[in-house]
Amino acid sequence: xxxxxxxxxxxxxxxxxxxxxxxxxxxxxxxxxxxxxxxxxxxxxxxxxxxxxxxxxxxxxxxxxxxxxxxxxxxxxxxxxxxxxxxxxxxxxxxxxxxxxxxxxxxxxxxxxx
Amino acid sequence: xxxxxxxxxxxxxxxxxxxxxxxxxxxxxxxxxxxxxxxxxxxxxxxxxxxxxxxxxxxxxxxxxxxxxxxxxxxxxxxxxxxxxxxxxxxxxxxxxxxxxxxxxxxxxxxxxx
Numbered sequence: 001x002x003x004x005x006x007x008x009x010x011x012x013x014x015x016x017x018x019x020x021x022x023x024x025x026x027x028x029x030x031x032x033x034x035x036x037x038x039x040x041x042x043x044x045x046x047x048x049x050x051x052x053x054x055x056x057x058x059x060x061x062x063x064x065x066x067x068x069x070x071x072x073x074x075x076x077x078x079x080x081x082x083x084x085x086x087x088x089x090x091x092x093x094x095x096x097x098x099x100x101x102x103x104x105x106x107x108x109x110x111x112x113x114x
Numbered sequence: 115x116x117x118x119x120x121x122x123x124x125x126x127x128x129x130x131x132x133x134x135x136x137x138x139x140x141x142x143x144x145x146x147x148x149x150x151x152x153x154x155x156x157x158x159x160x161x162x163x164x165x166x167x168x169x170x171x172x173x174x175x176x177x178x179x180x181x182x183x184x185x186x187x188x189x190x191x192x193x194x195x196x197x198x199x200x201x202x203x204x205x206x207x208x209x210x211x212x213x214x215x216x217x218x219x220x221x222x223x224x225x226x227x228x
Contacts, residue, residue, distance in 0.1 A: 043219035
């Protein structure tokens with residue numbers, strides 16, 4: 001069965017430190033990978049996506065993610081965290097040959113402490 | 115401004131009382147979708163629509179109905195709400211629903227069924 005795992009319910013990082021939010025996936029076919037962010041009392045916003053090409057994808061707000069095919073991972077990263085990055089982060093995947101539907105991770109709460 | 119709107123934003127109702135949550139987008143998107151978000155479960159798709167008069171079930175369609183009579187609107191109908199439908203609901207749209215498409219989300223509707 002196709003699935004997405006975000007192994008950490010919560011990640012705590014001090015402001016100014018690098019952050020990583022982990023995502024691994026299991027799909028048949030080529031994966032199309034997405035990160036979305038949800039700020040409190042807001043809808044989800046698109047951050048970045050991997051379709052093909054360079055394994056390092058740059059997105060909004062200084063975030064980037066690295067696609068690793070051998071490890072079936074798509075971890076979200078930022079070199080220097082801001083308090084305003086505190087939010088709920090979702091990883092999602094579509095698989096080629098599927099019915100176009102997105103498979104979502106459970107979400108990771110990111111807390112940046114001043 | 116390009117956006118997805120949902121109404122109402124908050125709703126408290128009682129078991130069995132029919133309700134409709136409206137969703138509208140002004141981006142001429144063909145694809146629209148409804149999700150529910152529950153803690154620890156991420157987003158689960160309820161129904162989606164690839165175009166006018168074309169709808170299909172997602173992962174958790176039981177207890178819900180949808181219609182797509184116009185391109186911009188995709189209402190979610192709960193004919194006889196039950197307490198297990200208490201959740202945070204999101205409407206989303208994208209241009210075509212294809213593999214590479216990012217989705218635009220509404221602000222969410224928080225529903226409490228007593």
